[in-house]
Amino acid sequence: MTKLGWTILTVILVAVSLFLSVLSFSSAPEGGFRDRVRQALPSFGRASPGVLVMPVAGVARDAVTDSWGDARGGGTRGHRGTDIMAPRGTPVVAAADGRVEKLFQSDLGGTTIYIRSADGHWIHYYAHLAGYAPGLHEGQVVKAGEQIAYVGDTGDAGPGNYHLHFGVQRMHGGEGWWQGEDVNPYPLLAGTAARR
Structure with a gap:
């Protein structure tokens, strides 16, 4: 040019x-x-979550597979996250710096956590948890890598199907923790996001 x-x-x-x-x-x-x-308009300067910390302790990036869009609910919906398999009770850690926005019990996700990123542009969603780390509460500021919960099989995971369902949503101005645009977290976990 x-x-x-x-x-x-x-x-x-x-x-x-x-x-x-x-x-x-x-x-x-x-x-x-x-x-x-x-x-x-194009997203010039719009924040990107970049490569995230692996949210399940001890799981290597190359052990995670891309399950985005896989059939769920008997084929009635597509999967909107990445499942990370691990034994029950494995520590779950914050994938990025942020603030715990909501601790929630749901039919599908079971015991869940919604953490808004420090810049406010992203929600990181952790589901099927066995429980929260001691003292975790809404409004708490967490650092990337800090333990927040334990892997479980709550919600619709199915008994003995221990894993973390990890989701990412891009947030637009004023949206609540339950809103946002789903984004495939796999490239952010596999370390390929920076090359996109």
Whole structure:
């Protein structure tokens, strides 16, 4: 690209950034014009979760397989996470720095944890847990690699099917822990995200 081309590209990016910064102070309701513009534009500067810490202690990156989209519920839905097999009671650790947003019991996930990343752009979801680490509570700040729970088979995992279901959601402004856009966590766990 020529010097003139780079200059024009820089001017366009600066103009888009200024436009978005003005929108971020707008009083428009969530889901309105501001959010539609942000979603339509390329994600220049949008945070990426990068490569995450393996959330199950002692499991090597190359031991994890990509189960994204596999049939679940008798073929009624696709799998929206990565299952990491491990013995019952194996420590589960935070995949990244963040804050515990919700400790929750659900029919499908069983004992679960939702942790919002430090930058607020991502939710890391841990399901089928045998239990929480002692003292873990909502609002707690956790560091990558810090123990948060134990591998189990709660929810619809099935008795003896011990594993961690790990999910990642991209969060947009104002979304709660139960919302967000599912993202395949496998590249983030396998260490291939940085090459994408």
